[in-house]
Amino acid sequence: LMLVAFIVLTQTMGGLSALNERLFIEQPELFDARADGFYTPVRWLSFLLLWTCCLPAFPQIFMRFLMGRDIKTFKKSTVIYTLIPPLLFIVPVTIGVLGHIDFPDLGEKEVDRVLPMLLSNYTPGVFSALILTGALAAFMSTVDSILIAITSIGTRDVYLRYIRPEADSLQQVRVARILLVFLALIGLVLAWIRPASIFTIVTVTFSGSALLLPVIVAVFYIPRVSPLACTLALVSGEALLFYFTFAAPPPSWMGGALPVLPAFIWTSGSLVLLHLIIGGRIRAKPIGKKKD
Numbered sequence: 001l002m003l004v005a006f007i008v009l010t011q012t013m014g015g016l017s018a019l020n021e022r023l024f025i026e027q028p029e030l031f032d033a034r035a036d037g038f039y040t041p042v043r044w045l046s047f048l049l050l051w052t053c054c055l056p057a058f059p060q061i062f063m064r065f066l067m068g069r070d071i072k073t074f075k076k077s078t079v080i081y082t083l084i085p086p087l088l089f090i091v092p093v094t095i096g097v098l099g100h101i102d103f104p105d106l107g108e109k110e111v112d113r114v115l116p117m118l119l120s121n122y123t124p125g126v127f128s129a130l131i132l133t134g135a136l137a138a139f140m141s142t143v144d145s146i147l148i149a150i151t152s153i154g155t156r157d158v159y160l161r162y163i164r165p166e167a168d169s170l171q172q173v174r175v176a177r178i179l180l181v182f183l184a185l186i187g188l189v190l191a192w193i194r195p196a197s198i199f200t201i202v203t204v205t206f207s208g209s210a211l212l213l214p215v216i217v218a219v220f221y222i223p224r225v226s227p228l229a230c231t232l233a234l235v236s237g238e239a240l241l242f243y244f245t246f247a248a249p250p251p252s253w254m255g256g257a258l259p260v261l262p263a264f265i266w267t268s269g270s271l272v273l274l275h276l277i278i279g280g281r282i283r284a285k286p287i288g289k290k291k292d
Contacts, residue, residue, distance in 0.1 A: 001134035005119065006091045009098070012122040019098055027100055038256070046258035050203070050210050051085075053264065057212035059149030060142075112198045147183055151176045204245055207260035211237045214268040222275060229274035237267030 010016040024031055033039040055061060068074040092115075099106070099114035102121060106114070115135075119128035155176045160167055167175070195201070215230045244250050244259035254262065 001131050002091050003087060005115070005123075005131045006095060008127065009095065009118055009122055013098065013101070013118075019101065023097065023100060027104070030097055030100060040256040042255035042257045042261070046261045049264060050206055050258060050260050053210035053213040054206040057209045057216060058146075059153060060145035062216070063149055063152075143187070147180050150183060151180045154179045203258070207241055207245070207258065207263070208238060210260055211241065211263055211267045214264070214271050218271055218275070226275050226278040229271055229278050232274055233267050233271035236270060237263050240266050 010019065013019055014022075029036065056065075064077075065074065068077065095118065096111065096114050099111075099118055103110075103114065103117060116128065116132055119131060123131075155172050159175050160172060164171070190201075211234060215234050218225045218230060241259050241263035244262060250257050250259060250262050
């Protein structure tokens with residue numbers, strides 16, 4: 001539906017080539033990544049690190065990795081998935097750029113409304129409703145997967161492991177339902193107050209997910225990796241990310257790096273160092289009831 005919206009919008013607005021020519025004349029800075037000094041080489045590296053590391057660490061994606069019947073299926077799904085980002089990112093970004101023609105002075109939070117505003121101006125109401133309904137359905141599907149994954153982690157890895165190891169299946173379901181409602185309400189509050197644009201919120205949350213990757217790699221490839229080392233490295237890395245995001249940006253000598261870059265380096269380095277110090281002396285507590 002996003003691709004259909006892109007084709008219809010570009011045609012009704014005068015054609016993609018003509019629109020690009022107009023924008024290049026009126027707003028040439030949109031075609032120069034270095035125009036305002038924002039996209040420095042280090043920032044490009046930061047975004048590359050962010051998107052490369054956050055996707056495998058998403059709980060809902062990681063759970064799907066475990067669903068493959070064999071390694072061949074896993075490899076095939078990995079290759080096919082590479083075809084999605086060009087459609088997923090290029091089309092919305094191009095629509096956003098074209099939005100500068102009609103709405104050149106939108107604020108940070110208002111840019112999220114570019115697509116419905118363009119659809120309202122250039123397409124019939126029924127078509128606009130169809131596209132936005134499809135986008136909402138896709139969003140709900142993703143949110144459902146995230147909520148289910150997080151509630152499963154909270155129930156199995158926190159409640160059952162540390163709070164009530166003897167809990168039966170019914171009790172676990174009840175806890176999962178309560179946790180799901182609680183997380184959904186947090187999401188509702190954030191959507192209501194709109195603390196920033198979707199792009200900013202996504203960058204921050206995805207940065208937090210990217211810091212999970214060193215821990216995931218360590219669990220799979222470092223024999224007897226210390227759970228305490230993983231926990232301390234991850235918590236300290238997330239704290240550093242929070243500081244660089246909300247308190248102070250990374251130092252100027254880092255060349256405009258996103259907060260995820262120093263936080264990722266810290267998490268990876270501290271994990272290795274802590275593992276060498278602590279070693280495999282502390283093991284994870286088994287889940288569930290202890291068998292005689």
